[in-house]
Amino acid sequence: MKPPHSHAHAxxxxxxxxxxxxxxxxxxDALLSAVPARDPETSRPESLARAERQRRRWATQVVVADELARRECAARGLKVPPEVAPERLLAVAESEVADLGSIVAAALAHSAAARTVLDALEAGQAVPEADVRDYYDRNRDRFLTPDALRRGVDPFGGTAPGDVLPYEDVREGVLEELRRAAGRRAFFGWLDxxxxxxxYAHGHEHPGDPSHPDHEHRH
Structure with missing residues (x-):
């Protein structure tokens, strides 16, 4: 996702x-107070100051995502969750950070409005039956029976009847997984x-904005 480069005169x-x-x-400021700073890797004053600047920019992105999501809820006729000052940020799993990036993962943990938008986008995804079947056929290792797993069956090297869970038994789970993935892609596109x-005001730019000297293009 491209970071915005504009600056506010406010x-x-x-x-x-x-x-x-x-x-x-x-x-x-309220969000920053709810998110403890990481233990510094260095005690050098300039490094600590840089880390704090980046933390403020990161927190600004999370707050902006929440505000944009609140506006999107209103535009879609969805119930807009009440704005609540955070006492602490909900825990964000490392897997979510890896899949979504730290800003989006934190925004979804912090913002009920962002989660509402994501749910709406996910619900609107139409996944063709052919895609569900194709996923099942290409990922047979995910659908081995417990007995086949214990025996170390090679899912791509020839399985016997009963080694792989039937398509009908796993179809709904695969469909939901593909719909969730499509919803997340749609959420990224909407947020972009x-x-x-x-x-953005000076000091609140996107952490990846190359117009400031200590930018980091990490999400």
């Missing part, structure tokens, strides 16, 4: 602008587009 209390609407710094018009 008062000191503004972290970002979404059209004419401001995202106040107080929301970013929604963020394209956001303007």
């Amino acid at each position: 008062d000191a209390g503004t972290a970002a602008l979404i059209g004419p609407h401001t995202v106040p710094r107080t929301r970013v 587009q929604a963020r394209s018009g956001v303007v």
